[in-house]
Amino acid sequence: MFSLLYGLWKYLFSKAEFHVLILGIDKAGKTTLLEKLKTLYSDVEGLPPDRIVPTVGLNIGRVEAHKSKLIFWDLGGQLGLRTIWEKYYEEAHAVVYVVDSASNTRFEDTKSALEKVLRHPDLQGAPVLVFANKQDLPNAVNPEELSRFLELKNQKDRQSRVQGISAYDGSGIQEGVLWLVEAMRSSKRTELLQRHAEAAVTL
Numbered sequence: 692m693f694s695l696l697y698g699l700w701k702y703l704f705s706k707a708e709f710h711v712l713i714l715g716i717d718k719a720g721k722t723t724l725l726e727k728l729k730t731l732y733s734d735v736e737g738l739p740p741d742r743i744v745p746t747v748g749l750n751i752g753r754v755e756a757h758k759s760k761l762i763f764w765d766l767g768g769q770l771g772l773r774t775i776w777e778k779y780y781e782e783a784h785a786v787v788y789v790v791d792s793a794s795n796t797r798f799e800d801t802k803s804a805l806e807k808v809l810r811h812p813d814l815q816g817a818p819v820l821v822f823a824n825k826q827d828l829p830n831a832v833n834p835e836e837l838s839r840f841l842e843l844k845n846q847k848d849r850q851s852r853v854q855g856i857s858a859y860d861g862s863g864i865q866e867g868v869l870w871l872v873e874a875m876r877s878s879k880r881t882e883l884l885q886r887h888a889e890a891a892v893t894l
């Protein structure tokens with residue numbers, strides 16, 4: 692009886708928890724974004740951009756947004772560090788892929804790294820939100836153009852969206868996060884991860 696009531700209580704009142712991977716090649720602005728997310732969605736003031744260094748390990752940010760707990764994992768994007776990304780795929784509900792919209796010489800690199808991420812079987816069905824970052828720069832490519840270049844429309848088994856943002860001034864971030872939470876709430880992958888978690892508790 693207790694477990695039934697506890698289950699009902701949990702269902703009604705506990706907040707859904709989602710793991711979100713922040714990926715993208717080096718210097719895209721992933722850690723700057725993570726720190727901005729902390730400022731926007733938690734009591735903790737994130738680090739200012741001039742105190743952020745290239746990521747070698749893992750940065751974690753826990754925030755609450757739209758009645759959900761979001762745990763962001765930010766990994767390093769340097770070529771030699773990208774092999775670590777896949778260790779986190781299995782447990783991720785979704786991917787935020789950050790692109791430096793003002794660095795067109797690196798668009799091919801960013802596109803092939805993204806394609807590799809989305810091809811991986813451990814990320815099957817995971818919604819992907821591309822943040823076209825650095826929109827504050829005058830030479831930034833707009834999100835529509837970037838979307839055409841990345842050919843995300845070809846993604847049949849997942850929800851995807853490209854959103855223009857600036858991790859400096861925060862513009863566009865909340866709009867993107869709202870989309871992401873809704874996408875995760877309705878995705879089959881979330882159901883699957885939930886079933887895995889329940890099975891692990893029963894064992």
Ligand SMILES: Nc1nc2c(ncn2[C@@H]2O[C@H](COP(=O)(O)OP(=O)(O)OP(=O)(O)O)[C@@H](O)[C@H]2O)c(=O)[nH]1
Binds near residue numbers: 741745768857859
């Ligand atoms: N103009 C502008 N610069 C940005 C923005 N976001 C990040 N940057 C700058 O871009 C550079 C790289 O930012 P990081 O956040 O360290 O990039 P990263 O993707 O975490 O890089 P790695 O950790 O090496 O993978 C820094 O000089 C930032 O200040 C932005 O929205 N606008």
Ligand SMILES: [Mg+2]
Binds near residue numbers: 723746765766767
């Ligand atoms: Mg970083």
